[in-house]
Amino acid sequence: MEWDDLLREYLGEFGRFQKFTALLAILVGPTFGMSLVAMTFLAATPEHHCRVLGNSSSVGHRYQAEGYNFSVPLENIGGTWKPSSCLMFKESNSTTTPGNESTACTHGWEYDRTIYQSTIVTEYDLVCSTAWLKGLGQSSFMAGTSIGGVFFGTLSDRFGRRPTTVLCLLLHLALSIGASFTSDYVSFIVLRALDGAAANGLYFTAFVLGTFDSNM
Incomplete structure (x- = not known):
């Protein structure tokens, strides 16, 4: 008997619930991707x-x-x-x-x-001698993704992937909005780091959740 036949016999077919779960997991990808490339526009430097x-x-x-x-x-x-x-x-x-x-x-x-009415460069004057600070926004986000993958991966193993996915989604939403209203650059890069952790945790847990349910 083939492996796929065993899965279908003991776990059932790819039904409506699995399709719905896989669809929701797929929709997580664009949100993570947009957060990843957001600094291209958030940190644009006008003349x-x-x-x-x-x-x-x-x-x-x-x-x-x-x-x-x-x-x-x-x-x-x-x-x-x-x-x-x-x-x-x-x-x-x-x-x-x-x-x-x-x-x-x-x-x-x-x-x-x-072209750009407002970016972090124009808000915090990240030009000339302080232009190097502009890259911290993306660096902090990537550092957050590294930590988030480990932290939320461990959390999902302990408490389940569905609760962890919902938690990461709420954190990602709150932190993304919060970063838009920061009054200083330090707060911005801190929120970007936390958002990176939440976004990566959301992506990985949703991916595993969708893969697991798709095989049921």
């Missing part, structure tokens, strides 16, 4: 330049040339001279003539909001 006092471009969607043409130095980027994204001329006593020496942005940055 930016130093904020110049008196320039009101922050209220619009595009740069305004007035106010920074003579306050931001040019940089040769790929053979093209463009306004610097991270430097500005030091302020001088003259109201019309800037200094000759450049310095880091002292009044923050202005961002081109044509």
Whole structure:
């Protein structure tokens, strides 16, 4: 007797319950995938330049040339001279003539909001000297997935995969929404790490649950 015949004889056919469970397990995959690639959009870096006092471009969607043409130095980027994204001329006593020496942005940055109205980069000014912090959002998420796979895998073995799947789903929903309303970057990366753990736990437990029920 073949192995499949044994399964059908002792466990039954692939019925309505198994199909419904497998379908729900399949729907978990896209949620995990979207969380995995979310930082591509959450951490998008629009064009930016130093904020110049008196320039009101922050209220619009595009740069305004007035106010920074003579306050931001040019940089040769790929053979093209463009306004610097991270430097500005030091302020001088003259109201019309800037200094000759450049310095880091002292009044923050202005961002081109044509495509992205708001990202973590524009919210927390993750540009120039702090641009490296942008990668922590994805790194913390991946670290969370590593821990979540072990933790929730052990939890599902002890308490069952259905309760663990529901728990992970609720945590994933709460943490994803919570990360959208954080007021500081530290809270954001902490919630992203926890969300990574919950999302990976959800994916693995649902996968095992769907595979097991599909063979019943």
